[in-house]
């Protein structure tokens with residue numbers, strides 16, 4: 020038995036009595052329904068069958084599966100009452116109609132095709148057949164769409180066979196057979212569509228362009244629709260006001276104020292970097308100056324500095340290491356006459372004791388290793404160069 024799709028007869032209907040014709044686990048099949056199944060970038064409807072929550076609606080071949088939280092209290096042939104989560108549905112009807120308006124305007128004013136669409140909880144995403152799209156044009160598109168909403172064209176439907184529909188030369192080819200349902204929005208869009216739309220563009224209230232993403236060479240334009248627009252404006256206003264208070268700035272001086280702070284931060288970071296480097300080399304020089312041989316090994320775990328800051332200019336072997344938890348970081352400097360030693364041989368004969376990973380080029384080498392045999396490794400290193 021074919022399910023009666025009451026959402027096409029009246030997309031504004033919010034409740035309906037229907038009969039259960041089949042149950043498969045948590046999927047309920049009915050003789051008629053007001054629940055729209057997921058498709059065309061529009062999510063499935065939610066709501067209630069009697070008191071039981073419908074969490075999603077999906078197409079299952081020719082049937083419509085109402086996915087409920089728990090089907091235990093329902094049985095085939097039960098007469099049930101359907102209640103739609105109307106705010107969820109109406110949001111998506113508005114968003115979907117907004118997408119028609121935007122895609123229609125993109126096609127007629129900018130010669131841009133729509134490749135795919137997605138209706139998210141927050142954003143409406145339209146992927147276009149372009150690898151770039153001028154932001155000024157995005158705002159022009161937003162203005163054109165909002166003017167159309169104020170004008171308030173009605174949305175109507177035509178039904179015809181495929182041959183007749185193809186003669187209309189619509190912006191998208193027809194992918195289905197049989198009787199074709201065409202949505203017609205005044206001069207803005209005319210296209211075969213099985214989705215749900217509002218009756219008049221005025222119901223969309225407002226469209227806001229919020230940005231773009233570039234994915235796989237295509238632009239995706241992001242919009243917000245209806246009351247999400249005023250929510251976004253208010254959220255932005257709140258953020259700007261808070262930033263103005265934090266920076267003691269006005270709306271006009273906020274950006275300059277922020278740029279100046281960023282510049283100051285970068286200056287301070289540069290200064291800290293220089294001081295850290297100076298401090299590193301002060302400590303290294305102290306270690307080197309107190310040496311009693313030219314083979315210097317030191318545990319620098321207590322010092323906060325990077326090996327890359329170490330600057331040595333001396334005829335010595337300097338082996339520094341840090342132990343963090345049981346991980347070892349090591350640094351080796353082979354200066355002056357010690358450059359004659361082959362690092363690869365040294366690694367095999369000595370640094371293998373700490374399972375050294377890493378490398379470098381003369382005079383500096385560094386890497387990671389295992390801390391367990393560090394004392395043995397130091398003894399071996401001193402012995403190696405004193406041979």
Ligand SMILES: [Zn+2]
Nearest residue numbers: 202212214215
């Ligand atoms: Zn549609």
